[in-house]
Amino acid sequence: MSSAPTCAQVLMRLLREYQVDKVFGIPGVHTIELYRGLPGSDLMHITPRHEQGAAFMADGYARASGKPGVCFLITGPGLTNAATAMAQAYSDSIPMLVISAVNRRKDLGMGRGRLHELPRQSDISRGFCIWQHTLTQAEQLPEVMARAFQQLQSSRPGPVHIEIPIDLFPAPMPGQLPDYRAAPSAMAAAASTTAIGIATAWLQSAERPVILLGGGAQAAGTAATRVAEKIAAPVFLSLAAKGVVDERHPLCGGANLSFDCVRERIEKADVVLAVGTELSETDRNLERDNYVFSGKLIRIDIDPAQLVCNANPDLAICADATESLQQLGDVLVQREESATAQATKEVAQLLKDCRTEWWEGSEDRFPWVEALRYALPDNGILVTDSTQLAYNTNHALPLYHPRSHITCTTGYGTLGFALPAAIGAKLSGDREVIALIGDGGLMFTLGELAVAVEQQLSLPILVWNNCGYGEIRDFMDAAEVPQEGVNLRTPDFVALAKSFGAEGCRIDTPDQLATAVSEALQRNTPTLIEITAP
Template identity: 85%
Template sequence: MSSAPTCAQVLMHLLREYQVEKVFGIPGVHTIELYRDLPGSGLTHITPRHEQGAAFMADGSARASGKPGVCFLITGPGLTNAATAMAQAYSDSIPMLVISAVNRREDLGMSRGRLHELPRQSDASRGFCVWQHTLTQAEQLPEVMAKAFQLLRSSRPGPVHIEIPIDLFPAPMPGQLEDYHAAPATRAPGANSTAITIAANWLQGAQRPVILLGGGAQAAGEAATQIAEKIAAPVFLSLAAKGVVDERHPLCGGANLSFDCVRNRVENADVVLAVGTELSETDRNLVREDYAFSGQVIRIDIDTAQLVCNASPDLAICADAAESLQQLNAALVQRNGEAKEQSEQEVAQLLQDCRKAWWDGSEERFPWVEALRASLPENGILVTDSTQLAYNTNHALPLYHPRSHATCTTGYGTLGFALPAAIGAKLSSERDVIALIGDGGLMFTLGELAVAVEQQLPLPILVWNNAGYGEIRDFMDAAKVPREGVNLHTPDFVALARAFGAEACRIDQPGQLAEAVNAAFSRQTPTLIEISAPSGAEQREA
């Protein structure tokens, strides 16, 4: 008879039962027993160079695949190093399971100065997790894992943190490994039929309807498109929803909610259907004023609290976005073709008006946006950091498929996201991935380039080099604040990349981008493509 499995073995087994394939983490003294049986478990372990990179990789993995990304972290600094990336995932509702060690049970709360000790470690993550739990008995693990995955798969997602005392990793568990199974997923809730009837009647009778989609509508694009065609409604996207509806569709106005012309159209709609969106400041590109809706507002969201956030609805539907829109689509009938044609013309004019309203400096970057669109495969994934060119791609680079856009320019707005998140996305998807990051942001997580080399990823990494924190520099100039702390010494990124074992090149013309990206896709190693930003030489002298 085989010996009883340990808590760590059951954890690995259950992760595979829940269809987890990869985990991102850095082993430490406190997780030796967690790692003992990792080889042979069926899980692939990816070692980042910093725990923040681990959580960003898990985030990118989740965005690309739609499945929870998983991290293994050590006690104390492992968790606090990952905190920023976990908070970004919390802000963007990204499913992430973080398994961390914590000191032995008899040491918890005793302040004995143990290695990695963090007083009240559980409190540290509580503010940026949808659920946090400390395992106190090994036998609790299956129930705790079931609760975690129910939250990750069947409600508004976000990071879940389970901390396991180090004395529990080798603790014996009852029975055999094959006795432990994943709990069945709960079917996402549909909408109340009465609410669907009311919503359908309002939309069917509307003369100027509009549809707003957020990141919570990732799986609802097809139904949203069908509804838009039936009721001749323009569709506008939050940045988290880019690609949910094909931005080539003549009724899709893209992620342009920050422009006055779109704002006026939304505010003057007689019925607004808002699905899976916070209607937040970052959806409006830091425009603080909430929409002043003049018509009826229908909100659909899996999170009850979000139904009244930033705008009170006339009809609130707490349900899954995809299920609800499928129900709603079935309740609607097709309008005449003339109404659809008029809406298509209106959307085309609005897109032209948005282009005219771009902020200073955008026009000189637009050729780069066009070149990037031409370089990105139709079903490719664009991962962007907070950098000047990314703010233009947010609005001006159309995407055609769901889960094609991962950005940190929304919500929490950290720097350093794009490189590790792109690595996570590429490791979890067969789609081509392009990372776009600024010179300032790249320095936050540059070490993760080693992981891309190690994993032999054909990953183009575009570095928009404007010799500093260019966007903040522009804000300082606009506010007549002296430039302080924004002009940076930039290293030789090409030489640095080659030192890591990556390929690298430097370009300064948009016409050079496609060749550089295509060459990057053909290699079994990452390629750093440094772009000398317009006016970059001037900024370096500033």
């Protein structure tokens, strides 16, 4: 008769039951017994070069796949190293399961100076997790995992942190061997008949409706397009929703919420349908106050707190975005073709007007945006960091499919995101991925290039090299502040890439970009493409 499985072994089994196939983590002395459960589990383990990279990879994996990304972290510094990436995921509502060690149960809160000890480790993650739990008994694990995945899959997502005392990893599961099956996810919440009736009446009678989609509508693109077509409404996307509606659609105004012409159109709408969006300042422009809605505002969100975030609605619907839009699409009546033609004409003019509002230096970068659109496969994924060219691709590079735009330029806005997030995105499936990062941001997580080499990823990494923190430099110039701390000595990135075992090249003009990317996508190793910024 076989011995009872350990807590670590059951953990691996439960992860597989919840359809987890990859985990990102760095083993440590406190997690050796956790890793004893890994062989034979059918879980693929990817080892980053820093725990921040582990969480960024899990983030990119989750955004590209729609499934939770999973991290294994050691006690203390493992968690604090990953904290920045977890906070980015929290800000952008990305499902991430972080499993960390914590000191032995007998040592918790005792302050004995144990290795990696933090007085209250759980308090650190609580500020940027949607749920946090400290396991105290091995037999609690299946229930704790069920609660974790309900949080990840059935509500507004974000990081979930489970910390497991190191003396529990090797602990046998007591009693008879139970059936460790995954608990089913809750059914998506539909809107009430009354709420749908009110929303339908307002939208049907509106003469100038507008639809705003945020990251919470990531899976609702088809349903949103159907509603837009029925009521002849322009659709505008937050950066987190870029690609949710095909930006080639004549009613799609893209991710252009920060431009005055779009803002004016939204404020003059007689009905605004805002779905899964915070109406955040990183979308509407940091220098502008929130919208002043002159018409009725309908908000749909799975999170009740978000229904009043930044603007109070006239109708608040706490429900799943896709379910609610499907309900609306089923009852709305198709408008006349003349209304659609007028809305299409209006969107086309707004897109032209946005171009006239581009900030200084953008026109020099526009050829690079066009070249990148040509180089990116139709179903490809663009992963961007906080770098000048990315701010232009946010608005001017159209994307055609959901989960095609992965960026840190919203919300928390940390640097160094794009390289590890692109690795996670590439590992999530078969879609082509291109990373875009600045020279300053790349230095934050450069070591993760080794992971892309180890995994033999055909990953083009575009490095926009302006020899410093160009965006901040521009802000300093505009504010007439002397340039301090923004002009950097940059390494020879091409030589550095080759030292990792990657390929590397340097380009100076946009017409070289498509060839460089095409060649990179044919290799079974990453290619760093350094762009000399104009």
